[in-house]
Amino acid sequence: MSNNYINSPASPLAHTNLAQLAKQHSNVTAGINFRELMLLGHLILRGNANDPAFLNGAQQSLQLALPITPCSSSKNSDYLVFWLSPNEWLIICQQETFAQLTAQLTDNLVGHYALVDVSSAQTIIELSGDEVINLLKKSTSYNTNPDHFTIGKVVTTTFAQTSATIYKAESQRFLLVTRRSFTDYIWIWIQQASQEYGLKILPPAKALE
Amino acid sequence: MQQYSGFGLFKHSLSHHENWQRVWRNPIPKSHYDVVIVGGGGHGLATAYYLAKNHGITNIAVVEKGYLGGGNTARNTTIVRSNYLWDEAAQLYEHALKLWEGLAQELNYNLMFSQRGVLNLGHTLQDMRDIERRVNANRLNGIDSEVLNTEQVQQLVPILDCSKNTRYPILGASWQPRGGTARHDAVAWGYARAANALGVDLLQQTEVIGMRTQDGVISGVETNRGFISANKVACVTAGNSSVLANMVGLQLPLESHPLQAMVSEPLKPILDTVVMSNHVHGYISQSDKGDLVIGAGIDSYLGYGQRGSLNVLEHTAAAIIEMFPIFSRVRINRTWGGIVDTCPDACPIISKTPIKGLYFNCGWGTGGFKATPGSGHVFAHTIAHDNPHPLAKPFSLDRFISGQLIDEHGAAGVAH
Amino acid sequence: MQINRLNHGGNIDRNQVLSFQFNGMTYQGYQGDTLASALLANGVNVVGRSFKYSRPRGIMTADAQEPNAIFQIGTNASTIPNPRATQTPLYDNLVASSTNGWPNVEFDMMAGIGKLGGAMMPPGFYYKTFMYPQSMWMNYEKLIRKGAGLGRSPMTADPDRYDTMHHHCDVMIIGGGVAGIMAALNAAQTGANVIICDEQEQLGGQTLSSTETVNDITATQWLSQQIEQLRKQENILVLSRSTTFGYYDHNLIGINQRCTDHLGEHVPHSTRQRVHKVRAKQIVLATGAHERPLVYGNNDIPGCMLANAISTYIQCYAVIPGNKLVLMTTNDSAYQAAIDWHDAGRQVMAIIDTRPKTDSAIIQQAQNKGINIIFSHAVIEVQGSKRVNSVNIAPINNTGDNVIGPAINIVCDTVASSGGWSPVLHLSSHLGQKPLWRDDIIGFVPGQNDLLNCGAVSGKYALLSVIEDGIATGGKAAELSGFERLTDLPIPDIIPQITAAPMALFHVPHIQTTSRAPKQFVDYQNDVTAAAIELANREGFESIEHVKRYTALGFGTDQGKLGNINGIAITAKSLAKTIPETGTTIFRPMYTPTTMGALAGAHVKQLFAPARFTAMHQWHLQHGAEFEDVGQWKRPWYFPKNGESMQQALLRECLATRNSVGILDASTLGKIDIQGKDAREFLNRIYTNAWSKLGIGKCRYGVMCKEDGMIFDDGVTSCINDHHFIMTTTTGGAAGVLQWLELWHQTEWPELEVYFTSVTDHWTTMTISGPNSRKVLQKVCQDDVSKQALPFMSWIDATVAGVKARIFRISFTGELSFEINVPANLGLSVWQHIMDAGAEFEITPYGTETMHILRAEKGFIIVGQDTDGSVTPQDLDMNWVISPNKSFSCIGKRSWDRIDTKRNDRKQMVGLKAKDTNQVLPEGAQIVLDPQQKLPMTMVGHVTSSYFSACLGYSFALALVKSGTSRYGETVYLPQANGQIYEAEICSPIFYDPKGERQHVE
């Protein structure tokens, strides 16, 4: 009996072989660029936003204030934090820093709070390019006008016939947090919806930037 | 009543159709009626007709706030079937179906009752188990019903996509050959004409704005044309039932929701049966005029607006194309909405109330049209005898207190 | 030969000649033509046959009102039934044909029958006949159906794609005529985000055929400048060929954009049509007005047209659809048609003005051109068969009720008529608002609602007033959507014209009574005549809705655009009411017919509904799994090997699991992470059993009921620590359960400190089950998984194949079982390691069907299969899952105490053994006690689950039977459709290992 198992983590899009596609697309220019930010750490933090102790504990751990304005986000070099609901945040980080973050939060938080590892439950699709707004208009009923969907805003909304958390990173760059089991559906959807604009697959990344 | 026939048409053509009689009078309301029926839709008119014909009560008014047959009677997708799951429901709907067969002759009015058969598709293994269960129950209840496999479904409706390439492949269906469609307006007009001939006063543009009771007994209705006294008041107002109940301080276990339907432009004959699918949420038939008549889903929220949401229509269009990819280029001509009164167990209420002499017939949800003759028939009996007809008894309001619900969600999960 | 094509003018490109086919003949037209203009250019008179009387019909309009030129366009899979030629841009090689007429529209066999039988087909004739005998209706119906319908459905799947786009804007302008254009320009200058759409190929609306002068240039030149400006403005999105089909609540509109229909039948790799859903802060209706025809004898003979259509064909398409024109009008605007006709060099025989002699600028203009104008007259009847050859005109009285003198005949081939204008207000009534009648404009205008109206739709017809209104309304719309109104755009110079008042005339009188006069058509598509409407009124159909339904007025594909107002006017007159008293029917979406595929958008084929996959899906595919749809999930159903039948595969899978070890992908089970100090209390309230004492590391099965006492979900919940639990739910119930927990927590018990988070997708769950399952596990896990360390109904943190895992020792098969949960990113990897480890035990993957068999052998229920929303825990003989001692009355408990739920003769779950032990009783079979009884039989229950058991060697079933638990040993019968009657014995529902020794095994 051996303990030396080789385990290769697989993103929900592993079967589509994005890296291979990216090679084929390396010289292509297209209206939509697609990149999976895969195998990152995803942590759900639950707690009372009206409790200063909770907010302090989170801030100490993250070196970053929790975004408590609805649909807002905050970030630093290690963490990207999304407001999801009045008592819920999603913290995204490198898989390597995940354990440390969890430990820090556990140390710093008191009272009624919860931490839930959802790293395997979801993945991130980065969509960028000149036509990215049009792709979103086809996919979600959320108001994507630049004066409404401002940079840094994050919304959980419908995407095709499922939901996704959509974060606006730059004027033409969005991150889509999708549930693992729906990701293949979303992948097919994006391919079809972006056909008229051209779709370029970029090599998947294991980092946020 | 002027008898209708092909010969009559010929005879009247010689006088340029100048001598046809009125189909119904336009009477002045009397001050008192034995029975006032509130609601001049198919169910209300049928109730009046059977009260007059079977129970000898002819001093009746049907009070209608708009025009006869203008509510859900005019807005449904005209499907008639009786293949319900539970004995109580199946027997009530089968009673109605038997009355349908022969109703045109009885009323001397062609209702275009077309027994072209109804298919209920199954797309999952559980759908098929439910279909087997329902069909078996139907057969033992004496109702024609069969389970078809995919090949048989394909044979019956060659244009259905029975391949495995769909998102939810068709695994089979239940088939009720005696089911079909009828011309909805004609049902209201046929009953109205026959009731009128038996002396029933049909009061259109007459809106009930209040009800009077005395010591727990009904005494009449207030209308926009004045007070009308009555020994008995029977409410058959579908989506507006709660509003009427509220006039005497009652609440009902009902919610009124928008339900939409649509028709395509007319096409040459292409679909000869009624096809329904709970799972992909759509149902369709082709009218004699050639329109595809398509039922959409129910909106989740309460709504008395006789209109629903666009996304429901979009989903319905997708469902129809999932089943019939060839209809993708066909164009939708008109969409509309009705108000359906839904019950927690997806079964109607045919019942006396805590107020003596006040009766309610409501809660038919999405499935009232098919029951029209049966509903009117058993409700008339219930009113005349102040005692439920045996087939109506399980549908009384008591069931919500005892817990004896008749949960037809499985069979009625989709609007129909 | 385009015999009716003018040598100059029109917005067509004479250099681009397009060929097309109509009814088998080849013709030519130009780029910029519609199919209708091209047919008229070629002198095609008869384009269809009427539905009831088979009368020949020609093109009548140039817009969405067209009732006759309804064609089958395109071929094979890309054919389209029923588009209007007037709204079909011509493309090269277009193929079109008429939808009615046999053998063809020129020579139609049905016409004879139509003439003879027509007299016997008054409105509603079908209600009065075909009744006897009852059995014959289906035969009559077949004939009726054959005669009905317009075009044909394609017979193969649509090769095209569709999609949807969502927009949010400040000002949405519907209609790209001059009113809409000016509104858009004026709104946009405030900075507002503007969308403007128009159903036509070209923006401009009626102004495209205007001959007026604006700012000293022609109106069309001025219009081009405005359109250029519009397209330059960055904050204006212009959508052409885009019909607004519906107005929905909270200021949402649906627009159908035809992206490629003008390019050809099928354009590969593109979106054929797109639905734009626009949520606007303010909507401006600038939809213009439609001209109303007059109703007169034989007004359907080809050559009878709308006056305005004639101007449009001449000005926009350089087509003059005849040689000799008679124009009948009640108003000034139609004079333009005669003037255009005259200027195009063809003969105007006369303008028949129904008004008493009057004067205006345009009347003078016509007179100056030498056109003969006859006042106080009307065209009472047309002669001709496939084309007008003359008209009878007669003097009428001032109110237009009677003919007051003898008729005279005028030879002509074209009759234009105009009864005035009807604002295109359809969208304004989609939410239920009724239109308002205005006597001054003799038309309905939109009722009051949230829309702003401008231009002709609000009854303003003069170019100057339309432009003024457009500018003002655009400004107001911007203001209402939150922008500061700037100085409005300047009003251009237009010389106002002196006009004469129009006359309210709809139905032109005849010498004969209406019932005896030649047919006067109101609704062409449904052959509804003035006589039919009067007859309906006589018969008691007095409500306009009754008239509509009885005569079919307005039920055509033009939705009554052409005929409804005339029909209302005829009804009003016949009932001696005013038009507002008579009222109008409510318009509903669609404004014009909308392609079903466009409504469905991209949600078709594999995207009809999401398919959800587990982390092992690729493995399942590679190993030949057949799949079952469970909710949105694709779950392996069974794994046939080497051409096995399903039954063979199941026997193998079952035996392998019972005798050695099987493995199931159970990842789809819902998993909810529950944290907080009140988690236990919450579970106590929501589940029927008690959770106060569940120890850390322990698992417990629980049942949830709705408040009505009926089971709605079940699953195992495990204690991670005192404040932390993990709940599992059924696959299909996961989302519903989470919502259920949130509902109670957020609305009733917010004081309980507890958080719920779905972790279904995070964990991959693989169940290894069978006597060798521990041995397999031990090969990949060094943690102690012995009975002592990991007893039944407990769990541990462990490392499985090098991955941190939770192992739950729970069993749905009755065998020694371990549910291994690992993060899904590593799911497939761990699964493969386990498969490798299990190879020596011939570890066998099994699907949902084997899982169902194995659990049924143990009498474990599947919620939704063995229950149906009408089953309590007591009905399942599961009193052990009900805690009587909880301080809190858990959800559903009170309902068990009602009369009906207390009965002891309720349907209860039992086992069934078929008398013929090889016979699998059909699932869904109904159970009776006396098979000899007559129909309807008294049924006592039904089979919920039924299988052949490989390890028992006989078939068995679970059933719900009345008083079942007290009937063990009784024989029951299951009558089948084929007449066979199965016999079975009621028994305990636990067939296999009733003492549960195997799952507790060492």
Next chain:
Amino acid sequence: MLQIHCPYCQEYREEEEFSYAGQAHIERPSEPESLTDQEWAQYLFFRKNPRGLHHEMWYHIHGCKQFFNVCRHTVTYQIISSYKIGDRPELEQSKAVDKESINAN
């Protein structure tokens, strides 16, 4: 199709993000066992179902997963207010009723 203001996300979202959750402000009886069957049935099944203003719950199922209340007119579908669970509704009855008179048909 409705556009609903989520009081937690503090912005308008499309109806398809939400799921309807029935009449609002129904309190679960604190002692169900002390109720008669009739009273229990009232709580379980009987509803106001008004033609007019209705206080109802919606669940932001594709958003913040919060339940909240909406006061909406069931004929005009006009939303008068949306407010958090536990808050009391504000009524602007007259405004909504005016609208209904336009819509009544």
